[in-house]
Amino acid sequence: MAPLHVFVCLLGLVVLCRSDCFFQGLVIKDLENPPKGCMDEDGKLHDFGSEWTRDCVACSCTEDGMSCCNMIPDLNIVDIPAECELVVNKKACSAKAVLKSDNTKECYPL
Template sequence: MASLHVFVCLLGLVVLCHSHCFFQKLAIKDLNNTPTGCVDEDGKEHDFGSEWVRNCMQCSCTMEGMSCCSRIPSANTVDIPEECELDVNMEACSFKVVLKSDKTKECNPL
């Protein structure tokens, strides 16, 4: 069972290494009126401890700030053979590496 936990952690690290992430520190403008959560790009407030997905970005809010990582790697972060390309489905927040000549056939990243 321990090896399963190690595998899941390593898999998560691989995804994070190939994802675009950012951290936005919580800004406290008024000490008498401290924030109760994080505010996203749309101006929507998310409670501390909450998690959400927006535009294929997995985000979370802590008392330190908001952290978001793309669920889709960028083409320059994945080693893709020259005959292949990254096929992204933003609606499903998924991707696959396919042959440029036949997008129905998947190929393996290097």
């Protein structure tokens, strides 16, 4: 569902939205018995229209397939000033750039 992805990205803009996303198209193997949802990497079936988050990856399932986005920016693609560092909170699925000299002050990407 597009609203979830827009929401996740808008939230991430505050924190450096440059997340990795992927789409896995729905595969119909048997026309007589079409799928009832999307199968995640653990083999769990998620109904069409459902949304879930696991390990800071937000996913949604539509009749076209499964779309997932990492909620934490990839450290390799985030441009932050040299005097800053990226602090990741995996419990809250968030990240922010802070000054290395004072981690109470936020930095902003270049």
